[in-house]
Amino acid sequence: MKTAYFFTIITLIIFTVSCSDDETKYEQGFSDTDTADNTVDFDYTIVDTAAETDDENVETDDETAETDDETAETDDETAETDDETVETDDETVETDDETAETDDPDLSDEDTVTIPENVIFVKHDASGLNDGTSWENAYTDLSVALQYLIENHLEGKNIWVAKGTYHPTDCPNLYGNCTSSREYHFTLMKGVTLYGGFNGDENTLDQRDFLANETVLSGDLNNDDTTSGNSENSYHVFYHDGWEIKDNSAVLDGFTISGGNANGDSWPNQEGGGIRNNENSDFGYGHSSPTIRNCIFKDNYASLAGGAMYNHEGASPIIENCTFTNNQSDKGGAIHNYLGHPSISGSTFTGNVANTGGGAVSIDTSDVAIENCTFSSNTAGAVAGAVSIRGVCSVLIENSVFSGNAASNGGALSNAKSSTLSVTNTYFMSNSATGSSLPNGLGGAIYNNEAVTTVINSVFSANSALMGGAMVNMKSAVSIINSTINGNSGNGIANGQSDPVISNTIIYGNTGNDIYNLPEGTYGFLKSTPVFSYSDIGGCGGSSSWTAACGTDSGGNIDSDPLFINSGDYPLALSETSPCINTGDSSKIPVSITEDLAGSTRIQGTSIDMGAYETNE
Numbered sequence: 001m002k003t004a005y006f007f008t009i010i011t012l013i014i015f016t017v018s019c020s021d022d023e024t025k026y027e028q029g030f031s032d033t034d035t036a037d038n039t040v041d042f043d044y045t046i047v048d049t050a051a052e053t054d055d056e057n058v059e060t061d062d063e064t065a066e067t068d069d070e071t072a073e074t075d076d077e078t079a080e081t082d083d084e085t086v087e088t089d090d091e092t093v094e095t096d097d098e099t100a101e102t103d104d105p106d107l108s109d110e111d112t113v114t115i116p117e118n119v120i121f122v123k124h125d126a127s128g129l130n131d132g133t134s135w136e137n138a139y140t141d142l143s144v145a146l147q148y149l150i151e152n153h154l155e156g157k158n159i160w161v162a163k164g165t166y167h168p169t170d171c172p173n174l175y176g177n178c179t180s181s182r183e184y185h186f187t188l189m190k191g192v193t194l195y196g197g198f199n200g201d202e203n204t205l206d207q208r209d210f211l212a213n214e215t216v217l218s219g220d221l222n223n224d225d226t227t228s229g230n231s232e233n234s235y236h237v238f239y240h241d242g243w244e245i246k247d248n249s250a251v252l253d254g255f256t257i258s259g260g261n262a263n264g265d266s267w268p269n270q271e272g273g274g275i276r277n278n279e280n281s282d283f284g285y286g287h288s289s290p291t292i293r294n295c296i297f298k299d300n301y302a303s304l305a306g307g308a309m310y311n312h313e314g315a316s317p318i319i320e321n322c323t324f325t326n327n328q329s330d331k332g333g334a335i336h337n338y339l340g341h342p343s344i345s346g347s348t349f350t351g352n353v354a355n356t357g358g359g360a361v362s363i364d365t366s367d368v369a370i371e372n373c374t375f376s377s378n379t380a381g382a383v384a385g386a387v388s389i390r391g392v393c394s395v396l397i398e399n400s401v402f403s404g405n406a407a408s409n410g411g412a413l414s415n416a417k418s419s420t421l422s423v424t425n426t427y428f429m430s431n432s433a434t435g436s437s438l439p440n441g442l443g444g445a446i447y448n449n450e451a452v453t454t455v456i457n458s459v460f461s462a463n464s465a466l467m468g469g470a471m472v473n474m475k476s477a478v479s480i481i482n483s484t485i486n487g488n489s490g491n492g493i494a495n496g497q498s499d500p501v502i503s504n505t506i507i508y509g510n511t512g513n514d515i516y517n518l519p520e521g522t523y524g525f526l527k528s529t530p531v532f533s534y535s536d537i538g539g540c541g542g543s544s545s546w547t548a549a550c551g552t553d554s555g556g557n558i559d560s561d562p563l564f565i566n567s568g569d570y571p572l573a574l575s576e577t578s579p580c581i582n583t584g585d586s587s588k589i590p591v592s593i594t595e596d597l598a599g600s601t602r603i604q605g606t607s608i609d610m611g612a613y614e615t616n617e
Contacts, residue, residue, distance in 0.1 A: 116158075116160075116203065116204065116205075118156055118157050118158055119157070119158050119159075119160055120132040120139070120145050120148070120149070120157055120158070120159045120160070121133070121134055121135050121137070121138035121139065121159075121160050121162075122138050122139045122140070122141075122142050122145050122159060122160065122161040122162065122166070123135055123138035123139075123140065123161075123162035123164075123200050124140050124162065124164040124165070124166060125140070125164070126138035126139070126140055132145055132148065135162070135200050135201060138162070138200075141166070141169055142159070142161060142166045142168075142186065142217070143168050143169040143170040143172075143184075143186065144169070144170075145159055146159075146170075146172065146186065146187060146189070147170060147172065149189060149192060150172055150189070154192075155189070155190060155191030155192060156191050156192075157191070157192050157193075158192070158193045158194075158195060158205075159192065159193070159194045159195065160195050160198050160202075160205075160208075161194065161195065161196045161197075161198065161215050161255075162198045162199065162200035162213070162215070163196075163197070163198065163199060163200070163213035163214055163215050164215065164216070165216040165218050165223075166215075166216065166217055166218070167184070167217075167218055167219070167220070167221050167234075168184035168185050168186045168217075168219070168234055168237065169184055170184060171183045171184055171185055171239070172185075172187045173185065173187055173239050173240065173241050174239075181221055181232070181234075182221075182232065182233070182234055182235050182264075182269075183234070183235060183269075184221070184234050185234055185235075185236050185237065185238060185239035186217060186237060186238050186239075187238060187239065187240060187246075188238065188240065188246050188250035188251070188252055188290045189246065189250055190246055190247055190249055190250050191249045191250070192249075192250060192251070193251035193252075193253060194251065194252050194253065194255070195208065195210075195253050195254055196210055196213075196215030196217075196253070196254035196255035196256075197209060197210025197211070197212075197213045197214070197215050197254035197255075197294075198213055198215070199212075199213050208254065210253075210254030210255075210294055214256055215254065215255050215256065216255070216256045216257075216258060217237055217238075217255050217256070217257050217258075218237065218257075218258050218259040219233040219234035219235075219236070219237045219258070219259035219260040219261060219273070219300075220233050220258070220259035221233060221234060225259060225299070230259065230261045230301075231261075233259050233260065233261035234259070234260060234261070235260070235261065235262045235263075235264055235269040235273070236260055236262060236269075236272055236273065236274070236275065236276045237257050237258070237259065237260040237273070237274050237275065237300070238252075238257070238274065238275040238276070239272075239275075239276050240275070240276060240277045240278060240288045240290070240315075241268065241276065241278045241288075246277075246288050246289065246290050247289055247290075248289055248290065248291045248318055249291075250290040250291065251290065251291045251292075251293070252290060252291070252292045252293070252295060253291075253292075253293050253294050253295070254293075254294045254295065255295050255296075256295070256296040256297075256298065257274045257275065257295060257296070257297050257298075257300065257308070258274075258296075258297070258298050258299045258300060259299060259300065260272070260273030260274045260275075260300040260301065260302075260308075261273055261300075261301050262276070262301065262302035262303060262304075262306075262310075263301060263302070263303045264303075270302060270303045270304035270305070271302050271304050271305045271306050271310035271312070271329075271336065272302055272305075272306045272308075272309055272310030272336075273300035273301045273302045273306070273307050273308065273327070273329075274297045274300040274307070274308040274309055274327070275292070275297075275308070275309045275310070275317075276306070276309075276310045276312075277289070277290070277309070277310065277311045277312065277315035277317055277340070278310075278312045278313060278315060288311075288314075288315040288316075288317075289315060289316040289317050289318070290317050290318075291317065291318045291320070292317055292318065292319050292320070292322060293318075293319070293320040293321050293322065294320070294321050294322070295322045295323075296322065296323045296324075296325070297309065297322065297323070297324045297325070297327060297334065298323075298324075298325045298326050298327065299326050299327070300327045300328075301327070301328050301329065302328075302329040302330075302336075303329070303330065304329065304330055304331075305329055305330060305331050305332050305336035305338070305362070306329055306332045306334075306335055306336035306362075307327035307328045307329035307332065307333050307334060307352065307353075308324050308327040308333075308334045308335060308352075309334065309335045309336075310332075310335075310336050310338075311335070311336070311337045311338070311340025311341075311342055311366070312338050312339065312340055313338070313339050313340070314339055314340060314341065315340040315341075315342075316340060316341040316342055316343075317342045318342070318343050319335075319342055319343065319344045319345070319347060320345050320346055320347070321345075321346040321347060322346075322347045322348075323347065323348045323349075323350075324347065324348070324349045324350075324352055324360065325348075325349075325350050325351050325352065326351045326352065327352045327353075328352065328353045328354070328355075329354055329355070330354065330355045330356055331354050331355070331356050331357045331358050331362045331388065332354060332357075332358045332360075332361060332362035332388075333352035333353045333354040333358065333359045333360055333378065333379075333380070334349055334352040334360045334361060334378075335360070335361045335362070336358070336361075336362045336364070337361070337362070337363050337364065337366040337368055338364045338365065338366065339364075339365055339366055340366050340368075341366055341367045341368065342366075342368055342369075343368070343369040343371075344361075344368070344369070344370045344371070344373060345369075345370075345371045345372050345373065346371075346372045346373070347373050347374075348373065348374045348376075349361070349373065349374070349375045349376070349378055349386065350374075350375075350376045350377050350378065351377050351378065352378045352379075353378070353379050353380070354379075354380040354381065354384075354388075355380075355381045356380065356381055356382045356383070357380055357382055357383045357384050357388040357390075357407075357414065358380060358383075358384050358386075358387060358388030358414075359378035359379045359380040359384065359385045359386055359405060359406075359407065360375050360378040360385075360386045360387060360405075361386070361387045361388070362384070362387075362388040363387065363388065363389045363390070363391075363393060363395055363419075364390055364391050364393075365390075365391030365392055365393050366391075366393050367393055367394045367395070368393070368395050368396070369395075369396045369398075370387070370395070370396065370397045370398070370400060371396075371397075371398045371399055371400070372398070372399045372400065373400045373401075374400065374401045374403075375387065375400070375401070375402045375403070375405055375412065376401075376402075376403045376404050376405065377403075377404045377405065378405045379405065379406050379407065380406075380407040380408075381407070381408065382407065382408050382409070383407050383408065383409045383410045383414040383416075383447065384407050384409075384410045384412070384413055384414035384447070385405030385406045385407040385410070385411050385412055385431060385432075386402050386405040386412045386413060386431075387412070387413050387414075388410075388413075388414045388416075389413070389414065389415045389416065389419045389421055389451070390414075390415075390416045390417040390419055391417055391418065391419055392417075392418050392419065393419045393420070394419070394420045394422075395415075395419065395420070395421045395422070396422050396424075397413075397421070397422070397423045397424070397426055398423075398424045398425055398426065399424070399425045399426065400425075400426045400427075401426070401427045401429070402426070402427065402428045402429070402431055402445065403427070403428075403429045403430050403431065404429075404430050404431065405431045405432075406431065406432045406433075406434050407433065407434065408433065408434055408435040408440045408441070409433050409435060409439075409440055409441070409442045409443055409447045409472075410433060410442070410443045410445075410446060410447030411431030411432045411433045411434070411443065411444045411445055411463060411464075411465065412428055412431040412444075412445045412446060412463075413445065413446045413447070414443070414446075414447045414449070415446065415447070415448050415449070415451040415452075415453050415476075416447075416448075416449040416450060416451050417449070417450055417451065418450065418451065418452075419451050419452070420451070420452040420453075421448075421451065421452070421453045421454070422453075422454045422456075423446075423453070423454065423455045423456070423458055424455075424456045424457055424458070424593070425456075425457045425458065425597055426458045426459075427458070427459050427461075427597075428445035428446070428458070428459065428460045428461070428463055428470070429459075429460075429461050429462055429463070430461075430462045430463065431444055431445045431463045431464075432444055432463065432464045432465065433447070433464070433465035433466065433468075433472075433490075435466065436466075437466070438466060438467065439523065440466075441465050441466030441467065441490075442465060442466065442467055442468055442472040442474075442494070443465055443468045443471055443472035444463030444464045444465035444468065444469040444470060444471075444488060444489075444490060445460050445463040445469075445470050445471060445488075446470070446471045446472070447468075447471075447472050447474075448471065448472065448473045448474060448476035448478055448498070449474045449475065449476065450474065450475045450476060451476050451477075452476065452477045452478075453473075453476060453477075453478045453479070454478075454479045454480075454481075455471075455478075455479070455480045455481070455483055456480075456481045456482060456483065456589075456590065456593060457481075457482050457483065457593060457595075457596060457597045457612050458483045458484075458597065458612060459483065459484045459485075459572055459597060459612050460483070460484070460485040460486070460488055460492075461484075461485075461486055461487045461488065461572065462487050462488065463488045463489075464488065464489040464490055465488075465489075465490040465491075466490050467490055467491060467494045467516065468490065468491055468492075468493060468494035468516070469488030469489045469490040469491055469492060469510055469511065469512070470485045470488040470492050470493055470507075470510070471485075471492075471493045471494070472493075472494045472495075472496070473493070473494070473495045473496070473498035473500055473528075474496045474497065474498060474525075475496070475497045475498060475525070476498050476500075477498070477499075477500075478498060478500035478501070479500065479501045479502075479503075480493075480500060480501075480502045480503070480505050481502075481503050481504055481505065481588055481589060481590075482503070482504040482505060482584070482588075482589055482593075482596075482608070482610070482611065482612060483505045483506075483611070483612050484505070484506045484562075484572045484611040484612040484613070485505070485506065485507040485508075485510065485514075486506065486507075486508055486509045486510065486562075486564070486572055487509055487510065488510045488511070489510070489511040489512070490511065490512055491510060491511075491512040491513050491514070491515075491516040492507045492508075492510035492512075492513070492514040492515060492516075492538075493507060493514075493515055493516070493530075494516045494517075494518065495515075495516070495517045495518065495528035495530060496517075496518040496522065496523065496525040496528060497518075497525035497526045497527070497528055498528050498530075499528060499529045499530055499531060499551075500530045500531070501530070501531045502530060502531065502532050502533075502535055502537075503532075503533050503534055503535060503584075503585060503588035504533075504534050504535060504584035504585060504588050504589065504608060504609075504610050504611070505535045505536075505610065505611065506535065506536045506562050506580060506610050506611040506612075507535070507536070507537050507538060508536050508537070508538040508561070508562055509538060509561075509562075510538070513539060514537060514538035514539050514540070515530065515537060515538075515539070515540060515550050515551065517529075517530070517549065517550075517551065528551070529551050529552055530550065530551030530552065531551060531552045531554055532550070532551060532552065532553060532554060532557050533554035533555055533556050533557065533585060533588070534555070534556035534557065534583065534584045534585040534588065534610065535556075535557050535558075535610060536557070536558050536559070536560060536562050536579070536580050536610050536611075537550060537557055537558075537559060538559060539559065540553075540557065540559055541559050542557050542558045542559040542560070543555055543556060543557045543558070556583070556584075556585060558579055558580075558583065560579045561579075562574060562578055562579065562580045562610070562611065563575045563577055563578040563579070563580075564578075569598075570597075570598050570613055572611070572612065572613065573598065573613040573615070574609060574611060574613060574615045576615065578609075578615070580609055580610035580611055581605065581609050581610075581615050582605040582606045582607045582608075582609060583607065583609070583610055584607055584608040584609055584610045585607070585608070586603055586607050586608040588608075589602065589608055596609075596612060596613050596614040597612040597613055598613055598614075600613070600614050600616060601614065602614050604616060
């Protein structure tokens, strides 16, 4: 019989790879909203190398395997048992799966800790070796852990960070050449995930509770923001500007990012107090596009753009399940996108402020997707309390809620300057255009100005403005399909040199006119001639006695109380006796829209219903 000996093995891998990289990359200066700056920012790249493991040591916990009073030494020798089971001193050793069991109580299941593979630990009060190999021996400084990965060119690692507050202590995207501590920042890296929200004793990721264990990455370097101010804060808590590709495999998950103060005298320290993402054309599209999820961005500031986050020149992060609150900037109180193309889903924006445009998000010449998001109580001084859109771009907003947002024009949204906006399955409630005299106070929910907008399966209720409580259209191409516009003040929809096409829609019961077309010549506008079909439009007489001042009747229109149920979760759903049931044109709804705003199947009767809700039959 062959004899096998098995030992409890702890492998310690020491990476000794170091290198210097003389390759220089640069970003040509900042360009935003028709301005340019020729400042040059030099960065460096990391060369991917395979991790090498030298000096691998095998330790056996100071135990000597004894079998039948015979001692075996295993230096440079591997015991093989050909699937046999060896019994020694009442200890059963099974080798089918190379599994060893022992009766020694010191090695019981209760006392054995399996360290997760590829994990580096960070814990601010760890008292061990501070080498990142366990919670006890964790790094106490997150910047040091990041620098270890940078110096050793490591990918495929996870960094687990225990609850507490951490400040940056280095500036990796500036070669480490910080001119002041205000340039200190953290960085994300390709193939590396930063997980926050640990208590500091977990062995598996699913034991983490990031809601209970707040892990703060703060630019407030001396913890005085609540007392004497933030003049010494880091310009950016995270700064991504060149030296390494940060694609979607660079992940930030489960942190609170706060205290960034991008109030510098010049670019790039005026954008992105929380995170500044800049695309470097030398690396190609998607170079600065990390994945950011389960994070809270609060109390960040930028003097120019993007209080919490700035995405520039193709930077396209994926933002999932995040909260943005109390961030501030001149434009884009929370997020500003200039030639950046992020996707934002499952996120909440509340209490963010922009001095000019986009209290929560500003979008400039960028393609952006926003899905399943909530925007509440965000404000802007000029336009778009929640989301400002301008420039040649395409923006998609789906399954979202806008409530209580305010700006001088466009309480919730502003769409301007050749941009294209598609809104589907979205609520606009209690938003307000606060301007006190025209041409301010336009568009309580949406202000369209020289743009293209499509609205489908959406509700506008209790929004307010001097003109266009729900929507104002100025020199814009607008389509509204199967939506409900009710209870808004300052008219329902107002048009200036615009001919919106409105189908299967209810515009009824708004304060002032349900449809108001500015007289020709007002502000130099030409006549507006909206086109209506199969819709319930208050004050327009219906197709049988159409009022020409409303626009063009294309048939199937009515002018009747829609008889909303006025109760429950969907008070603007239709009662069983509503004249809007089965009176729409089923061909007007896009084939991709198979459900109403409440998730019920569209077209349950002989024809589609008017409005945002289908009546169950």
